[in-house]
Amino acid sequence: xxAGVTGAPDREGAAQPSRPVASAAPPAPEKxxxxxxxxxxxxxxMVFIAPYLVFLGIVFAYPIVFAVWMxxxxxxxxxxxxxxxxxxxxxxxxxxVLSDPAVWRSxxxxxxxxxxNVPLTVVLSIVLATALxxxxxxxxxFRVAYYVPYVTASVAVVAVWLFLFAENGLxxxxxxxxxxxxxxxxxxxxxxxxxxxFVTWKGLGFYILLYLAALQNVPNELYESVSVDxxxxxxxxxxxxxxxxxxxxxxxxxxxxxxxxxxxxxPYLLTGGGGPNGAxxxxxxxxxxxxxEQGNPDIAAAIGVILIIFVLVIAAIQRKLVGGEES
Amino acid sequence: xxxxxxxxxxxxxxxxxxxxxxxxxxYYMIVGxxxxxxxxxxxxxxxxxxxxxxxNYVAINDRINLLQGLANSGIFTGGVLLGTVVFGVxxxxxxxxxxxxxxxxxxxxxxxxxxxPFQLLMIPLYVMIARDFGMADSYFGMILPxxxxxxxxxxxxxxxLQLPKEMFDAARIDGAGEFRLLWxxxxxxxxxxxxxxxxxxxxxxxxxxxxxxxxxxEASMQPLAVSLANFISNIAASTANPFGAMMAGAVxxxxxxxxxxxxxxxYFTSNDxxxxxxx
Numbered sequence: 001x002x003a004g005v006t007g008a009p010d011r012e013g014a015a016q017p018s019r020p021v022a023s024a025a026p027p028a029p030e031k032x033x034x035x036x037x038x039x040x041x042x043x044x045x046m047v048f049i050a051p052y053l054v055f056l057g058i059v060f061a062y063p064i065v066f067a068v069w070m071x072x073x074x075x076x077x078x079x080x081x082x083x084x085x086x087x088x089x090x091x092x093x094x095x096x097v098l099s100d101p102a103v104w105r106s107x108x109x110x111x112x113x114x115x116x117n118v119p120l121t122v123v124l125s126i127v128l129a130t131a132l133x134x135x136x137x138x139x140x141x142f143r144v145a146y147y148v149p150y151v152t153a154s155v156a157v158v159a160v161w162l163f164l165f166a167e168n169g170l171x172x173x174x175x176x177x178x179x180x181x182x183x184x185x186x187x188x189x190x191x192x193x194x195x196x197x198f199v200t201w202k203g204l205g206f207y208i209l210l211y212l213a214a215l216q217n218v219p220n221e222l223y224e225s226v227s228v229d230x231x232x233x234x235x236x237x238x239x240x241x242x243x244x245x246x247x248x249x250x251x252x253x254x255x256x257x258x259x260x261x262x263x264x265x266x267p268y269l270l271t272g273g274g275g276p277n278g279a280x281x282x283x284x285x286x287x288x289x290x291x292x293e294q295g296n297p298d299i300a301a302a303i304g305v306i307l308i309i310f311v312l313v314i315a316a317i318q319r320k321l322v323g324g325e326e327s
Numbered sequence: 328x329x330x331x332x333x334x335x336x337x338x339x340x341x342x343x344x345x346x347x348x349x350x351x352x353x354y355y356m357i358v359g360x361x362x363x364x365x366x367x368x369x370x371x372x373x374x375x376x377x378x379x380x381x382x383n384y385v386a387i388n389d390r391i392n393l394l395q396g397l398a399n400s401g402i403f404t405g406g407v408l409l410g411t412v413v414f415g416v417x418x419x420x421x422x423x424x425x426x427x428x429x430x431x432x433x434x435x436x437x438x439x440x441x442x443x444p445f446q447l448l449m450i451p452l453y454v455m456i457a458r459d460f461g462m463a464d465s466y467f468g469m470i471l472p473x474x475x476x477x478x479x480x481x482x483x484x485x486x487x488l489q490l491p492k493e494m495f496d497a498a499r500i501d502g503a504g505e506f507r508l509l510w511x512x513x514x515x516x517x518x519x520x521x522x523x524x525x526x527x528x529x530x531x532x533x534x535x536x537x538x539x540x541x542x543x544x545e546a547s548m549q550p551l552a553v554s555l556a557n558f559i560s561n562i563a564a565s566t567a568n569p570f571g572a573m574m575a576g577a578v579x580x581x582x583x584x585x586x587x588x589x590x591x592x593x594y595f596t597s598n599d600x601x602x603x604x605x606x
Contacts, residue, residue: 021473023540036441037430039427039428040425040426040427040428040429040430042425042426042427042505043427043428044421044425044427044505045421045422045425045426045427045430046420046421046428046429048417048418048420048425048437048505049418049421049422049433050416051414051417051418051475052414052417052475052480053433054439055410055414055474056436059448059452059471059472059474060440060443060448062451062455063448063451063452063455064364064443064447064448064451066451066454066455067447067448067450067451068448069452070451077454077458092383092549098482101486110449127341128341128342131338131341131342132342134338135338135339135342138339138342140592140593141346142342142345142346142590144589145345145346145349145350146345146346146349147588147592148349148350148353148585148588149349149352149353151530151534151584151585151588152353152534152581152584152585153533153534153536153552153581153584154534154536154552155526155534155536155552155555155556155559155577155580156350156356156552156555156576156577156578156580156581157577157581158559159555159559159573159574159576159577160352160353160355160356160359160574160577161352162559162570162573163355163356163359163367163570163573163574164352164355166367166570168367169367170355170367170368170369170371172373173367173368173369174369180445201348201349205349235488242369243433258444261444262444262445262446264446264536264537265536265537265556268556268560269556269559269560272560273560276600282448284446284537287449287450288449288537288541291450291453292450292453292541297450297453297454300450300532301450301451302448304446307447308447314423
């Protein structure tokens, strides 16, 4: 640890102007550093972060362990304080979950959601962010307009979509004879796509801002070299912008996947509890129904564990497809 | 030259269509909330003075207590803001400025937390907080899982990192304690970060539905998002103008967050979000 004491090891240190370590360091802090060397030069930091770490322990670490434990035991709700036996049951809960067609349907629904939401989100937010990056006037207005759905409560905007997409709502009145029967949220083919469109609309502003930040890192010379070569705006877009923001794309795809795996409010309210007939049930809605409504928290925990694995697998596949920083 | 102008116009057309697409539902929300008699026809999208009133606001307030809902949302959000500003700032400062053993591990934990979705924790948290701790239908039970916002911790850290190290060293040589340093040197310099983090933290609990929905069964304890959702799924059908009343409730729920965002949006730049997410 001695190297750490004198060198003040932090990865961020590289960004700061480097100071001569041994010769010019003032004597006072040097002494202070040596005093607290076992716990670091400012052990007070541990006190500062302690409340946050306790919070993480109660609200994240313990519940995760508890969830996994629950999924391998016969867990049920009991009166507070009652001592009950909750035997280890191995993979029984998982077997029950995997033989339940409703669970398969909910994961299929997430798949449908991702197939619509992810490409739509990536394409629309890159296009709008690129356009926004090029304008000078009314930039703030557009930025704010795109972001407003993101800061508004899902419950409030779901209410408007229910109004817009009702059987005799505005959307169907505009479409006239093209309106689908049965209507959007009560049509088993359209319920999940409607949710996917809704979530895309609501979250797009956030992703546009992410891309806007990424675009600031694309060097101007790249655009210029394309125009020197005689390439137009389209060439620029595909050969400079799209590859330039690839790390952001990976992040957007990952965040959209996590969002998709965690749908609850939309199937609960927009399609009236995952209807019609489970065609828009999400795994989290099932966790709620099985765990809390029907009182089987062990089954619900098992669905949760499977959902984590599902997300990790999808994320790994996407990483391969989109390519990380290395490609 | 002509071509450049054409492409500029096309640019604004694309952006304006986007803005229309994002803003129209909000416009329609307000129009719908003021229609005495629901009018979903195309003409109904334009307000008709003969059909405007605040009847819908009165109607929904008869069924769910809007003020009580707003107050509950306010207490829930206020508790989270307090926890995040006090303990989140301390954590961000410890991660950015102070050197102590285990800092790298602690920072890794903060990043890890970002990828764990809350929904996966909901069953164990429900068992713990509602059953074991007996905190169902209480503000404390509502606030606990959100008490310190981890994204805000990352934003605080990012901003503290940007402050020059020499400044801290100089103040320490002058004999300033770490609390003094944080309070009167570092905090005044990161005021924009505080605003960004407060806004980000605000929209979390204000808009949160799932957790307070699980933990509150008593109507008098429910935040507005929960009571509005109950209204939509159970009560709306029995009112004279269900969609109108729903839109009125939606406006009341949406306005505080949207107004706060509009007031503070100039502090809310894309770079902050980028740093918050990238860590």
